Amino acid sequence: MKLSKFFYTTLRETPSDATMPSHIFLMRGGYIKPLSTGIYSYLPMGFRVLKKIENLIREEMNSIDGIEVDLPVVQTAELWGESGRYTAIGEELLRFKDRNNHNMVLAMTHEEAMTDLVRYVVSSYKQLPFMLYQFKTKYRDEARARGGLIRVREFLMKDAYSFHTSQEDLDKHYELEYKAYQNIFRKVGIEPVIVQSDTGIMGGKVAHEFMLDTPNGEDYLILCKHCGYQANREIATFERKPFQGDANAALEKVATPNASTIEDLCKFLNVKGEQTAKCVFFDFNGKLVTCVIPGDLDVSEIKLHNLLKAKELYPAEEALIEKCGMVPGFASPIGAHDTIVIVDQALENAYDLVCGANEKGFHYVHFNPKRDMSGYQIADIAEAEEGCKCPKCGKPLSETRGIELGNIFKLGTKFSESMGATYLTPDGKSEPIIMGCYGIGVGRLMASVVENSHDDFGPIWPKAIAPFQVEIVNITKDNEIADKLEKELTDAGFEVLVDDRDERAGVKFKDADLWGIPLRIALGKKGLANGEVEWKPRAEKEMTMVKLEDVIAKVKEFYKD
Structure with missing residues (x-):
């Protein structure tokens, strides 16, 4: 793909409302554009990253026998009334009337719609267990949208739901999701901190959040470095030592x-x-x-x-x-x-x-x-706060900040009981289906990767989700070698972006940093005169010279892992 034919933009100045690195670089690199508060358009550069993250997640969901579906974002109030959440949730649930004066909602999550779908199909224990998932736009009328894609109103989420006949079977699948989430985040270069969390509007009794440990995080995490206890500060427990002075002193x-x-x-x-x-x-x-x-x-x-x-x-x-x-x-x-x-x-x-x-x-x-x-x-x-005593080992707890990457819940029968999603047991008894749910905000994960992997000049994308794999920066007037190299790399299966603009080298290199493509190959007059090109991985500070005839083999080696 030649840049002259691509749809893109870059900003030289930092937007006035951007303070987090991900917000700054996703705006400056032309990945996203705000349409309204907390609502963003994705430009092609951002869309390519988003789709790669989506495909990576899809691979992991398919590996644990997930089945992909697609459900509506516009839903009836009656459906949400069945679960009780139409009245239980506050103003963050956007309610409206359609032209027929029916009460409707823009879904912020899909438990009701997914339960409705399953009760339509399932009648017997023989059809269980299974897991359904989707990638779907959600809308949450967030009062405090902030940080670019970190806290938004409209967002793309992967939400999965599993259905079981026993708690033991749910527990087994929960572990599969737990490991799949670890795989997803590690593939994008993040080692997640996994904490116990509040079940909130989702319900259920057990939940875990997968967090990025970062000073820019909006959540506070309570950790024990001695025994491994980890929890979101919202629900973290700690050991109390009551003050006891004189028991007999009168008020x-x-x-x-x-x-x-x-x-x-x-x-x-x-x-x-x-x-x-x-x-x-x-x-x-x-x-x-x-x-x-x-x-x-x-x-x-x-x-x-x-x-x-x-x-x-x-x-x-x-x-x-x-x-x-x-x-x-x-x-x-x-x-x-x-x-x-x-x-x-x-x-x-x-x-x-x-x-x-x-x-x-x-x-x-x-x-x-x-x-x-x-x-x-x-x-x-x-x-709980830093210095409180760990509820497990009694040692001092520490506090850090984090961004939520994803969460998993053991819902139990909260939705199936209220909505009548049941199955017949072998002896003909009707029982509510036991459920779990598992979510990842795709755009938030994209922003979190930037928070986790950037320098002073822009993002450093992991190879698995970079918008392109190789960027060729041509700083000569001759496009023949750049065209030949692009064709050879494309034929070898690589995604290539060629900066063929008539711009100064400094402008091209600054934009290359903002696009964070893992490998930059620069063609300059002096180097080409010696049959060489400038080779610079985005994650490294220094460039080296590589023989032109060795480039294809070296790119293959670079992406071998």
Whole structure:
């Protein structure tokens, strides 16, 4: 392919809204173009990479007996109503009416449609197990689109769903998916960090996320370098060591002027955050939820969402807090009313703490939750952070950031029960089909590869997904040798891009860096006079000279692995 016949563009300047390397280089290299916030068009250079990633994933899905299908992105509200998710999911699910005034949705995921398809076909245990997958555009009305392809509204996803007659069979297939995902990410040069994760709107009891460890990640990962425990911070558990001072000290009110924050309170009373019990307030459908946790920890909203099975949670307004008998900045559940009180596990057996006295400028000391409170529940609602103790080995946990590459879930019967996807057992009994689901965002994976593999000048594409395999940069006026070399490489089965523009060498080399093609062969007058070309792998800093007659053999050797 000659560049003069290709549809492309490159940018010299970094777009003002691009901060992550993947966003910068995918824009500057002409891979993508924003059409609206979080909605992107793929130019040919980006489309070629996207399709190669898709084919790589398809190979792995086929290797574990996946069967490809294609389902609609426009679906009926009634279908989503069967699973309960039409009302359970918030504004990120785009709802609309068609011309016949029917309620419709743009699917953000395909559990309902896939379950509907399977219940149409399956009637007997003899038809199970199997796995179906597709590559499909999804739409999520994301409130915080960011990072180019990292967090978008419209996206291409590979989603797979497996169907089983037993938990044991699901467990076996889950392991196959787990290994297939490892293979996919390793083939694009990423060694994934695999963490336990929240099942969220997908449901089910077991889920894992495959993450790229990167400082630009939007997720926080909690890791134990000693025993290998790994989890998304949203759901990570950790070992609590409750503060225990004087068990017999009586509750006492003390003046704490201007100490409305934990930091100010600790300084004023000369205590540590772990010795305090702070309140964090949420509005749950108009009802006040009071979370009580140690002052040195934060509430995990995901854990709280899951505990309450809440569709939406909002920070509570001061008026609602005061209505329930508490004073913001000096609050505690002592004497409060009309509120759901949830106490973190860390305080279950703690005593001799500092907490609010529900009076401005005053706190209680020697607070003992078991003695001084009633009508509360104990739960794991605190968010793990670096330095917390590992729940498995007790050693300090570490924290890093990551980008989610893909996820796998053991759905169980969440969808099959509510939607009537059943099969007849050998003895004629009707049972719900047991399900698993497995997703990879194809565009996000493309961006993650750039995050993982780039230098100051552009992406360094892995050989498996590069837009072209060889770029010939002709910096002479004569195209004869470039044409001959292109034909020989193409005939040998390689994808070749020839930069035949009448441009300065510097411009051509800068664009070559932005396109990240694994191998660049430059034709210059001086080198050709000696029968040589410039040979430069994109991942290497230096170029070498190679005899023209050796180029084809050397390219074959370069791509042998």
